[in-house]
Amino acid sequence: xTAWTRRHVxxxxxxxxxxxxxxxxxxxxMLEVLARPIRRTPALRGRTVVLFFQEASTRxxxxxxxxxxxxxxxxxxxxxxxxxxxxGETLLDTVRTLEALGAEIVVMRHSAAGAAQFVADRIASxxxxxxxxxxxxxxxxxxxxxxxxxALGALEGRRVxxxxxxxxxxxxxxxxxxxxxxxAEITLSxxxxxxxxxxxxxxxxxxxxxxxxxxxxxxxxxAVIALRLQRExxxxxxxxxxxxxxxxxxxxxxxxxxxxxGAPVLHPGPMNEGIEIDAAVAHxxxxxxxxxxxxxxxxxxxxxxxxxxxxxxEAAA
Amino acid sequence: MNVTNVRRLxxxxxxxxxxxxxxxxxxxxxxxxxxxxxxxxxxxxxLREPGFEESETVATGARxxxxxxxxxxxAMANTQPAIDTPxxxxxxxxxxxxxxxxxxxxxxxxxxxxxxxxxxxxxELAAAGAVAFSDDGDPVDDARLFRSALEYAHAxxxxxxxxxxxxxxxxxGVMHEGAVSAALGLPGVPAAAEEAALARDxxxxxxxxxxxxxxxxxxxxxxxxxxxxxxxxxxxxxxVTPHHLALTDEWVAGSRAFVxxxxxxRAVPYDSATKVNPPLxxxxxxxxxxxxxxxxxxxxxxxxxxxxxSIRKDVEYADAxxxxxxxxxxxxxxxxxxxxxxxxxxxxxxxxxxxxARVLGxxxxxxxxxxxxxxxxxxxxxxxxxxxxxxxxLGRRLRGKVVAAVVDGEVRYRDDAxxxxxxxxxxxxx
Numbered sequence: 001x002t003a004w005t006r007r008h009v010x011x012x013x014x015x016x017x018x019x020x021x022x023x024x025x026x027x028x029x030m031l032e033v034l035a036r037p038i039r040r041t042p043a044l045r046g047r048t049v050v051l052f053f054q055e056a057s058t059r060x061x062x063x064x065x066x067x068x069x070x071x072x073x074x075x076x077x078x079x080x081x082x083x084x085x086x087x088g089e090t091l092l093d094t095v096r097t098l099e100a101l102g103a104e105i106v107v108m109r110h111s112a113a114g115a116a117q118f119v120a121d122r123i124a125s126x127x128x129x130x131x132x133x134x135x136x137x138x139x140x141x142x143x144x145x146x147x148x149x150x151a152l153g154a155l156e157g158r159r160v161x162x163x164x165x166x167x168x169x170x171x172x173x174x175x176x177x178x179x180x181x182x183x184a185e186i187t188l189s190x191x192x193x194x195x196x197x198x199x200x201x202x203x204x205x206x207x208x209x210x211x212x213x214x215x216x217x218x219x220x221x222x223a224v225i226a227l228r229l230q231r232e233x234x235x236x237x238x239x240x241x242x243x244x245x246x247x248x249x250x251x252x253x254x255x256x257x258x259x260x261x262g263a264p265v266l267h268p269g270p271m272n273e274g275i276e277i278d279a280a281v282a283h284x285x286x287x288x289x290x291x292x293x294x295x296x297x298x299x300x301x302x303x304x305x306x307x308x309x310x311x312x313x314e315a316a317a
Numbered sequence: 318m319n320v321t322n323v324r325r326l327x328x329x330x331x332x333x334x335x336x337x338x339x340x341x342x343x344x345x346x347x348x349x350x351x352x353x354x355x356x357x358x359x360x361x362x363x364l365r366e367p368g369f370e371e372s373e374t375v376a377t378g379a380r381x382x383x384x385x386x387x388x389x390x391x392a393m394a395n396t397q398p399a400i401d402t403p404x405x406x407x408x409x410x411x412x413x414x415x416x417x418x419x420x421x422x423x424x425x426x427x428x429x430x431x432x433x434x435x436x437x438x439x440x441e442l443a444a445a446g447a448v449a450f451s452d453d454g455d456p457v458d459d460a461r462l463f464r465s466a467l468e469y470a471h472a473x474x475x476x477x478x479x480x481x482x483x484x485x486x487x488x489x490g491v492m493h494e495g496a497v498s499a500a501l502g503l504p505g506v507p508a509a510a511e512e513a514a515l516a517r518d519x520x521x522x523x524x525x526x527x528x529x530x531x532x533x534x535x536x537x538x539x540x541x542x543x544x545x546x547x548x549x550x551x552x553x554x555x556x557v558t559p560h561h562l563a564l565t566d567e568w569v570a571g572s573r574a575f576v577x578x579x580x581x582x583r584a585v586p587y588d589s590a591t592k593v594n595p596p597l598x599x600x601x602x603x604x605x606x607x608x609x610x611x612x613x614x615x616x617x618x619x620x621x622x623x624x625x626x627s628i629r630k631d632v633e634y635a636d637a638x639x640x641x642x643x644x645x646x647x648x649x650x651x652x653x654x655x656x657x658x659x660x661x662x663x664x665x666x667x668x669x670x671x672x673x674a675r676v677l678g679x680x681x682x683x684x685x686x687x688x689x690x691x692x693x694x695x696x697x698x699x700x701x702x703x704x705x706x707x708x709x710x711l712g713r714r715l716r717g718k719v720v721a722a723v724v725d726g727e728v729r730y731r732d733d734a735x736x737x738x739x740x741x742x743x744x745x746x747x
Contacts, residue, residue: 013500092631112633113502114587121585133635134502173502196499197507203496 004306008120008127011136013177020145020181026302027146027295033070034298044073044308050103052078052094053130054110059269060130060139063293064107067300071308076101091115095122105307108132126307128300134168139303140268141174143296145182147288148223150295151264156183161217161259163249164227164276165194171268172227180207189217190227190249193238214249218258225266226251226277242275251277256286264288318740320687323348328355328671328681330663337685339721340728347739350691354666356388356684356724358673360478360556361453361532361619362644364390364421366412367405368397373624373704375409378644379418381703382622383730385645386669386719388684390419391478391619391677394426395454401426401437403445410446418729420682422448424478427466433457436466443473448677451478453532456514458484460521467527476528476554476676479518481539482595486510491635493566493596501570501586503634506596508536515539519546522553530676531555533621535595537605544614554676556619557606559647563654566597568709569634575650576603577657589630589637590709593623607654610664617673618665620647624705642705650710652690652717687721689735694718 002018012020033041049068053061061077068075078094091110098106098119106125108116113133120127131137145155152158160179166172166188176186186208192200200210211217218224233239256265265277265286273279282289320337327333337353339346364378373381375392382390392409394400400409406423413421425447429435431454439450450470456479457463463479470477487510492498494505515531519542522529534540534555546553563575568591574581591597609615623640630637651669655662674681693716698706722730733740 091633110633112635114634117585117587118633132502134504136502170502173500197494197505198496198499203499205500 009138009303009307010116010120010127010129011177012138012141012174013136015177015181017181020142020178023142023299023302023306024146024149026306027142027299030298030301031294033301034294039070040072041070042072043305044068044071047073047105047308048076048101048103049073049105049107049304050076050078050098050101052098052106052108054108054115055131057109057131059293060109063296064130064300066297067304070297070301071304073304076103091118092122095119098125099123105304128303128307131170133170135170135173137170137174138178139296139300140171141178143292143299144175144225144266145178146295146299147266147292148179148264149182150291151288152222154183155179158184158222159187159220160184161187161189161221161224162227163189163214163217163224163251165229165233166190166199166227167194167196168230168233169227175225176205176208180205187211187217187221189214191239191245194233214255215258218255221259221263223264223266224251224256224259228268228270229272229276246275250275251281253278253280253284256281262286266292268292318342318344318346320346320348320351320353323351323353323687325353326355326663326666328667328674330665330667330671337687339687339723344740344742346736347741348687350689351720352688352690354386354686354688355670356682356686356722357386357648357669358389358681359387359620359622359644360391360617360673360676362390362392362622363395363624363640364392365624366396367408371626371704372629375412375421376416376418377702377704378622378624379413379416379421381701382419382644383722383724384702384719386648386686386688386722387620387644388419388686388722388724389422389682391422391424391448393453394424394451395431399426399431400424401429401431403441406442406445406447420724422677424449424451426450427452427457427477428462431455433459433462436462436469439466439469439475440473443475447475449476449478449530451480451532453478453480456480456482456484460517463518464521464525467521467525467529471525471527474678476530476678478530478532480532481511481514481518481534483510483514486513490596491592492569493598495566495599497566497570503569508538508598508602511536511595512538512542515542519551519553522546522551523549526552528552528554533558533561533595533619534606535561535598535602537602540605540609540614544609547614554616555614556617557609557615558619558621559643559650560593560641561595561598562603562606562618563650564591564597564709565600565603568597573709573713575653576600577654577659584709587634588709589632589634590641590707590711592634592637592639593641594639607659610660610668615668616676618647618651618668619673620644622703624703625707626704627706630707640707641709642701642703642707645701645703646696646708646710646715648688648719649715649717653715656716682725684725685723686719688717689720690717692716692718692720692735
């Protein structure tokens with residue numbers, strides 16, 4: 001088995017397939033821990049995990065918190081409203097604070113692309129990127145991969161559609177950089193204003209293609225991941241209206257029926273039901289959205305574990 | 318001292334054989350394998366004084382420029398307050414005289430306070446010593462106001478130096494819009510933001526007949542518009558920067574390979590030292606800029622030296638200030654490009670001396686610099702005289718260094734350590 005050598009988890013773009021497989025494998029082991037009546041192992045007892053969330057996030061934050069607690073780690077929270085970040089404290093000041101706290105692992109969410117890299121370059125702690133601007137959200141990519149692999153088996157040759165606001169989506173980027181190395185083929189679909197111009201003009205990453213028409217993109221697909229649409233995009237002149245968006249790219253029952261029978265539907269949450277996804281689809285038989293939540297905790301446990309230097313197999317024992 | 322056996326080029330980049338003198342001292346300098354070049358003229362530098370003295374001052378900027386081989390430097394007006402009154406022009410000139418380093422030519426703002434709303438007193442500013450007008454850092458958005466600026470500057474006998482950018486298209490972009498910005502998740506500035514604005518400016522140059530100089534042209538498409546405008550006989554000139562000639566948007570993702578290199582050791586992505594406006598473009602754009610130097614479409618290579626205190630750069634990429642500190646690395650990078658075959662030395666020297674002098678409508682000063690093209694040095698915070706250490710070349714080994722600079726007949730910079738063994742007390746044997 002591949003040995004884990006990374007100090008940080010910033011983005012999976014430069015990860016090997018083996019590294020991704022290792023995390024997924026350990027994530028599966030963690031799912032066993034989570035299935036026990038007492039969902040707790042002492043693996044990280046006495047270790048400190050700092051959760052630094054400059055940008056609001058309930059789901060990801062709670063998921064990391066549950067993961068850390070399930071491993072018996074101590075957690076400390078730094079959020080924008082609860083610290084001096086709002087009083088003009090710079091990211092560099094925050095780095096100094098984090099350093100002083102002596103955390104083994106810093107989990108961070110930040111609105112600026114590259115913020116996790118910035119912190120990782122200046123700190124002794126291990127850094128897990130829980131989302132940096134539009135750039136990356138590696139744990140989301142990994143949990144989506146785990147979810148899809150459980151549902152579909154091996155991802156080799158499987159066609160996964162990502163539909164929505166790709167331009168502003170760190171989820172889309174991390175899904176690409178996790179699923180493509182596992183052999184999946186990605187089709188992006190969304191309004192031209194919400195897909196990077198280079199990607200629409202043929203300069204696509206390996207394993208990825210763009211199909212503007214959502215129906216054509218979904219025809220015969222093996223799975224679809226819907227992205228959250230921010231209301232601000234309409235105000236910025238990138239969209240005529242949410243109604244029109246829902247009509248052309250929203251996941252309706254009719255639209256998901258174009259995929260292979262039983263092909264699953266994923267969404268990173270929180271959902272705008274009736275815009276990017278219909279309630280009937282979100283809560284229907286194809287939906288794996290609840291599985292994603294559980295898998296998220298498992299994958300994050302696996303990463304905390306790997307970074308803390310104890311193999312998951314021991315933790316699960 | 319006479320410099321013997323030295324290869325000498327004039328302001329047009331032609332080989333010359335006349336004697337090079339370095340001050341009035343007796344003795345000689347063995348100039349074998351050295352280059353004697355005309356004092357270089359930088360059309361575009363930010364000296365930050367008054368207002369941002371923590372980033373640079375007229376004195377530190379003038380000394381840094383001299384070490385980089387630039388004996389004449391145009392100081393941009395985006396200070397605090399902006400250089401928009403004769404008194405402020407006079408102050409910059411006074412500071413420069415005190416520094417006794419590079420000759421500083423003040424550029425005054427086009428509009429009051431660089432606010433883009435009302436013209437500054439252009440005729441009066443010219444009389445006070447402003448050599449050109451520019452709101453650099455910002456374009457003049459209002460086309461009608463820009464037309465008036467061109468007409469007034471024409472009357473004052475000065476060129477307008479325009480920062481060409483469609484602000485709406487550039488939006489909140491922080492790097493070139495393309496495959497790299499898509500991968501990094503950073504908002505991009507499309508090439509069209511420069512090209513659309515440039516087309517407008519050329520139309521206004523045609524309308525007014527004024528001298529319009531386009532600053533830091535960075536895309537192949539923009540250069541094509543300049544080429545056509547020149548063919549149409551318009552009084553349009555342009556400059557390109559060393560960083561747009563040598564670096565690409567891949568540098569934001571961590572590449573450290575010059576345009577002419579296959580590969581180099583990588584750095585981490587999101588280094589804010591790579592954030593500059595206009596942004597680093599693609600290799601194809603850089604190739605087009607080199608072609609523009611060869612065919613004369615590019616009049617000048619200007620550094621756009623933009624020093625920043627670390628506090629403005631040691632932040633998230635999106636929040637970092639735009640700009641690269643470049644006046645001390647420019648010549649070495651260009652000489653390395655010449656050595657790699659990207660260009661001939663002659664046209665590069667012309668774009669650093671005769672070309673910029675023509676843009677300003679002045680005679681080339683009789684300055685001279687002595688360069689050791691084989692001298693290797695490492696770019697480091699300590700090695701830079703500028704207060705601005707913000708360059709993505711930090712840690713890079715460069716080849717080529719200025720070893721002496723003469724301004725107005727006076728040796729104002731001499732690297733005695735580098736000239737050790739070359740200086741002889743006796744006069745040259747005849």
